[in-house]
Amino acid sequence: MTIHKEGRTLLFVLLIVLFGLNWLIASFFPERELVQQIVMGASIVFYLIILQFFRSPVFNIVKNDKQILAPADGKVVVIEETDEPEYLKSRRRQISIFMSPVNVHVNRMPVGGTISYFKYHPGKYLVAWHPKSSTENERTTVVARMKDGTQVLFRQIAGALARRIKWYVKEGDLLDQGQEFGFIKFGSRVDVFLPMNSTIKVTVGQVTKGGRTVIAELP
DSSP states (O other): OEEOHHHHHHHHHHHHHHHHHHHHHHHHOTTOHHHHHHHHHHHHHHHHHHHHHTEEOOOOOOOOTTEEEOSSSEEEEEEEEEEETTTTOEEEEEEEEEEOTTSOOEEEOSSOEEEEEEEEEOOBOOOTTSTTHHHHBSEEEEEEEOTTSOEEEEEEEEOSSOOOEEEOOOTTOEEOTTOEEEEEOSSEEEEEEEOTTOEEOOOTTOEEOTTTSEEEEOO
16 A cells, blocks of 8 residues: 555645644643543544545456456445547446545546547536536546447546546556546545447446456457
8 A cells, every 4th residue: 555646745734834843832832631632632633534535546447358346445436328428429438426525536447448538627616416517517438449440438526525637648548447537625526438239247236446457348
């Protein structure tokens, strides 16, 4: 387990701020031991909460061109057939994974391939499970073209708390399955749009692990 690069500066600054706060409490209220202990305990708990959010697990990724891997840790909240109007402009099978603030928020490639399309969309910050969050919230749209020409579209969607979407890809990049392509801070969602002949391997409510859980298979 490592600390993700998106959190290192924040965690360092937060450590200094909390240290300073506890020093001030001890300096101005030297005889209020209970107050010092409460502030110290609250500081430790708060820091650990932020620390766990930026954890980045290290593991081996089993690659398979016929399998679609979960792009994130979280819970499956949507499995449905829908029209994808932005780029694919065709009927697709959609799987949506909601990431709560306690989940790892590293986003990983569900398939390996070349990035054939990328676009950032500014937008609202509706709660991530809201039906309109896929089209109205701040989001990115990424399309990966696999070796056989199959295209898989996926979106990072900001939630009510997640107001910073980070991405590390651009059109033309070649990425491996399971490779990190982005990060979303503090609660969010990822939608994956698959060919209609895909076989879904998860159910609504199922917990997923990014880069490890197989969510679908291609024929």
